[in-house]
Amino acid sequence: MQKHFLILLGTRPEAIKLFPVINRLKSENRKDVAITVCATAQHRQLLDQVLKLAEVIPDFDLDIMTSNQTLDHLTARLLAQIGDMLEKVRPTRVIVQGDTATAMTGALSAYYHRIPVSHVEAGLRSGDIFAPWPEEVNRKIVGSIADQHFAPTERAAQALRSENIPTNRIHVTGNTVVDALILAKARVEGDPTLSARWNEIRQCHGNRRIILVTCHRRENFGGGVLNIVAALETILAREDVAVVLPVHPNPNVRDVFVSRFSNHPRVVLISPQEYTDFVSLLSLSYLVLTDSGGVQEEAPTFGKPVLVMRDTTERPEGIEAGTARLVGASHERIVGETFRLLDDDEIYASMARSHNPFGDGHASERIVKVLLDA
Ligand SMILES: CC(=O)N[C@@H]1[C@@H](OP(=O)(O)OP(=O)(O)OC[C@H]2O[C@@H](n3ccc(=O)[nH]c3=O)[C@H](O)[C@@H]2O)O[C@H](CO)[C@@H](O)[C@@H]1O
Helix, strand or coil: CCEEEEEEECHHHHHHHHHHHHHHHHHCCCCEEEEEEEEEECCHHHHHHHHHHHHCCEEEECCCCCCCHHHHHHHHHHHHHHHHHHHHHHHEEEEEEEHHHHHHHHHHHHCCCCCCEEEEEECCCCCCCCCCCHHHHHHHHHHHCEEEECCHHHHHHHHHHHCCCHHHHHEECCCHHHHHHHHHHHHHHCCCHHHHHHHHHHHHHHEEEEEECCCCCCHHHHHHHHHHHHHHHHHHCCEEEEEEEEEECHHHHHHHHHHHHCCCCCCCEEECHHHHHHHHHHHHHCCCCCCCCCHHHHHHHCCCCCCEEECCCHHHHHHCCCCCCEECCHHHHHHHHEEEHCHHHHHHHHHHCCCCCCCCCCCHHHHHHHHHHH
């Protein structure tokens, strides 16, 4: 029987984590398999950067993003437009990734149309429906609809089993972000012009240790971001560090970082970077301060310690492996843990092991096998 997979993606991390699956499926070149890619463009600019790099051209582009979009309006528009598109395309299976509004409405809409759903990066749970908000509930909704759950780790698979998902529907695959990262790393290593992009930073701050900072989570908007900025100011009182910060375009974070740091001599504020540029930046940094999910999964490949600016994480594998620590948006903990890493070589060495507990680079291969064999 002809298989027709519809792959939905809306944000930068979904594109990063799904392009290895899309490209792998395409490379199988099977006559009995059709692939349709639909971008909802929940985040326009950040998504387009990755699609271009990965050479993925969506068959449908719903171009859903509006300025200051609220979650409820975004969700309503997504649900209606994905539903109309499914009506037209009538795929045999819908594939969604992670925990965005696109993934959640994509799964719900597929369910309304009685189309089975595969969930890539299934089973991540923080146990707190407000952290991360609204992603924790988005994942649970997708999990209750999907009939193929691609769990990145054994722990994620265990979380699904404890929610009574039948074992034969759970496949431990590794996280596709490691597949994407390996491709990006090879590109950076094979093309010296990519890392030359950072020569100016190296020249200005060659003797200083680079702290790479990313911050965009909803839970940190407001007081959290202000605490993070104050912590960075304390850290920057030291002359031996420089901060590089790709500023997320969301005004809730962008305006605060730009107003506080645009004239600081040791803070490099840059626009969101293409994936390969970000990967090469990660490789030259000394440590990472982040509230991102994907960056927590990527940093261990380069042996970079990660301080996670969240109170909980659905990725305890990094904490257990000793490559990450939770510091919340607490001034005291961010400063304290950063200073320990800067001043104590033993602690730094114990966290800076290059071992990635999230995947081995073969996740998309395993996912495609299940998709084709089912
Ligand atoms: C609650 C939560 O954790 N949810 C996550 C969330 O995504 P996130 O927190 O990982 O989101 P971001 O931080 O935006 O993206 C990160 C990616 O972007 C790359 N990057 C970064 C800066 C830059 O300048 N250029 C880049 O290319 C970077 O290397 C990395 O790969 O949604 C995903 C989708 O469902 C889920 O998988 C995932 O659970």
